[in-house]
Amino acid sequence: MTRDTKISAAEHCYRTLSRKIIGLELKPNEPIGEHAMAELLGVSRTPVREALSRLSAEGLVDIRSRAGVVVAPIRxxxxxxxxxxxxxxxxxxxxxxxxxxxxxxxxxxxxxxxxxxxxxxxxxxxxxxxxxxxxxxxxxxxxxxxxxxxxxxxxxxxxxxxxxxxxxxxxxxxxxxxxxxxxxxxxxxxxxxxxxxxxxxxxxxxxxxxxxxxxxxxxxxxxxxxxxx
Missing domain, CATH: 1.20.120.530 (GntR ligand-binding domain-like)
Known part of the structure; x- marks a missing residue:
């Protein structure tokens, strides 16, 4: 997946994941694997992790001890x-x-x-x-x-x-x-x-x-x- 070189890898990951979550392409309680997402977006796991941290702060993903990161349900x-x-x-x-x-x-x-x-x-x-x-x-x-x-x-x-x-x-x-x-x-x-x-x-x-x-x-x-x- 290509990305705008004017933005950082972390920002690219954040925008893509946010769009997929808000657009319901990624559904509530669906797991988000760092490795799989990094491969899909063509980046390392670090920017994916940064994006997920930002999405967690916004309440769009939940970080669970056993299940890992999942899309947050609608609250x-x-x-x-x-x-x-x-x-x-x-x-x-x-x-x-x-x-x-x-x-x-x-x-x-x-x-x-x-x-x-x-x-x-x-x-x-x-x-x-x-x-x-x-x-x-x-x-x-x-x-x-x-x-x-x-x-x-x-x-x-x-x-x-x-x-x-x-x-x-x-x-x-x-x-x-x-x-x-x-x-x-x-x-x-x-x-x-x-x-x-x-x-x-x-x-x-x-x-x-x-x-x-x-x-x-x-x-x-x-x-x-x-x-x-």
């Missing part, structure tokens, strides 16, 4: 915290975005939504999420707060795994409708409406959390089913 407390932080930041962003006017960025947001519709038609969830990330990042740009997207991205990692499960449960059409309503409100400068729709949009996953934890019980920590009620 409700982490999801709720991630949702809270993301909501506060994105509501502030969309309010500022609605007070701005930049036709180029607004066009970029509209194109991202159109590509999401195409992704649904092609049953391409990876493309859908790629466009979703781009769209939300563009709102930060429209608000003149590009750097905030990095904070949001870091904060929402635990929530993103749940979002992936919600896609498997079939919510994409509604999410696109939300996106269009937010864009319409931002375009017309309706701050209150933009925040109202964005809040509802970001909470959709939380509304269905109980159902998701029952349907995908193997992905969640044992206490999740009870905590979700």
């Amino acid at each position: 409700m407390d982490a999801v709720r915290t991630a949702q809270f932080v993301r909501e506060q930041l994105e509501l502030a962003i969309v309010a500022e975005a609605a007070r701005q006017s930049n036709r180029r960025i607004l066009l970029g947001i509209r194109q991202a939504i159109e590509e999401q519709e195409l992704a649904i038609q092609e049953d391409n969830s990876d493309l859908f999420f790629e466009c979703d990330e781009r769209m939300h990042a563009l709102y930060c740009s429209l608000a003149g707060r590009d750097g905030v997207w990095g904070f949001i991205s870091d904060a929402k990692k635990h929530m993103d795994r749940v979002r992936r499960l919600s896609v498997q449960a079939g919510q994409l059409d509604q999410l696109v409708r939300d996106h269009q309503e937010v864009l319409d409100a931002v375009t017309t400068g309706d701050v209150n409406r933009a925040q109202e729709v964005m809040k509802l949009h970001l909470r959709r996953v939380m509304i269905d959390l109980s159902e998701l934890s029952r349907r995908f019980s193997s992905f969640f920590a044992p206490e999740a089913a009870q905590a979700a009620d």
Whole structure:
């Protein structure tokens, strides 16, 4: 596997493992062997170990004495915290975005939504999420707060795994409708409406959390089913 030579081997390992965990390619409680991962990524075991230590600090992997390193199950407390932080930041962003006017960025947001519709038609969830990330990042740009997207991205990692499960449960059409309503409100400068729709949009996953934890019980920590009620 090739990697960007501008980043360190440890950073390459971290980004790759993080993407695989958040994208559910590596599933909760699945073991991560240092040797096998080093071979897969084309690096020594040291950067893999450094990446795993970082992921452990973020709560995305668990280091167990007997089982070694495994992908952490989804924990409700982490999801709720991630949702809270993301909501506060994105509501502030969309309010500022609605007070701005930049036709180029607004066009970029509209194109991202159109590509999401195409992704649904092609049953391409990876493309859908790629466009979703781009769209939300563009709102930060429209608000003149590009750097905030990095904070949001870091904060929402635990929530993103749940979002992936919600896609498997079939919510994409509604999410696109939300996106269009937010864009319409931002375009017309309706701050209150933009925040109202964005809040509802970001909470959709939380509304269905109980159902998701029952349907995908193997992905969640044992206490999740009870905590979700």
